[in-house]
Amino acid sequence: QVQLQESGPGLVKPSETLSLTCTVSGGSFSSYYWSWIRQPPGKGLEWIAYIHYTGSTNYNPSLKSRVTISVDTSKNQFSLKLNSVIAADTAVYYCARRIGPSDVFDIWGQGTMVTVSS
Amino acid sequence: QSVLTQPPSVSAAPGQKVTISCSGSSSNIENNYVSWYQQLPGTAPKLLIYDNNKRPSGIPDRFSGSKSGTSATLGITGLQTGDEADYYCGTWDSSLSAGPVFGGGTKLTVL
Numbered sequence: 001q002v003q004l005q006e007s008g009p010g011l012v013k014p015s016e017t018l019s020l021t022c023t024v025s026g027g028s029f030s031s032y033y034w035s036w037i038r039q040p041p042g043k044g045l046e047w048i049a050y051i052h053y054t055g056s057t058n059y060n061p062s063l064k065s066r067v068t069i070s071v072d073t074s075k076n077q078f079s080l081k082l083n084s085v086i087a088a089d090t091a092v093y094y095c096a097r098r099i100g101p102s103d104v105f106d107i108w109g110q111g112t113m114v115t116v117s118s
Numbered sequence: 119q120s121v122l123t124q125p126p127s128v129s130a131a132p133g134q135k136v137t138i139s140c141s142g143s144s145s146n147i148e149n150n151y152v153s154w155y156q157q158l159p160g161t162a163p164k165l166l167i168y169d170n171n172k173r174p175s176g177i178p179d180r181f182s183g184s185k186s187g188t189s190a191t192l193g194i195t196g197l198q199t200g201d202e203a204d205y206y207c208g209t210w211d212s213s214l215s216a217g218p219v220f221g222g223g224t225k226l227t228v229l
Contacts, residue, residue: 035218044120044206044220044221044222044223045155045163045206045208045220045223046220047217047218047219047220050218058216058217059217060217061214061216061217094162094163098218099168102151102153102168102169103150103151103153103208103209103210103218104151104153104165104168104169104208105153105155105163105165105208105218106165106168106174107165108162108163108164109162110161110162111162
């Protein structure tokens with residue numbers, strides 16, 4: 001079955017760029033939207049962005065000025081870059097598969113904890 | 119402050135039934151499908167209900183979903199200790215901040 005795995009540094013300094021990659025295995029990469037969602041410690045879920053395998057994107061307006069999502073179909077991967085990070089960006093970052101019409105996140109990665117600290 | 123409003127916590131005894139509400143508006147719940155996610159301690163969220171009331175393969179029929187107007191409800195019958203988790207509702211919001219939105223989450227305690 002389809003599996004998603006996040007990878008990237010667990011510690012990022014304030015004002016620097018957070019970079020994460022999600023690798024999709026065990027199924028089709030095409031025909032789906034791929035998303036990033038985060039969860040600050042002890043808090044709820046916040047959608048960050050999603051990208052279609054064709055490259056079409058949609059961003060959370062509250063983060064749009066600092067976020068870039070990209071896709072590499074040759075590697076079945078998609079990536080997140082969050083610029084100018086602050087302590088409030090500390091969270092578990094999840095990648096997830098989104099099914100468009102119903103806006104459902106049906107498969108999730110295990111999540112990766114990213115701490116913003118000097 | 120989440121776009122969708124959920125009670126912070128609910129509790130019930132094993133074997134009992136519990137409902138979790140999710141309140142929104144005409145820009146989200148009323149005109150879009152609602153999904154529900156279960157997050158067991160220390161794990162990633164898992165899809166529980168989609169399209170308001172459909173269950174993915176493998177989800178027992180103890181879990182049900184419904185929607186009416188600007189609110190949605192998750193129901194769980196025959197509560198088990200393994201159901202202790204955080205539950206989140208989600209949908210699309212078509213306001214200025216167009217995109218997926220989630221509720222603040224509800225902690226279910228099985229007493």
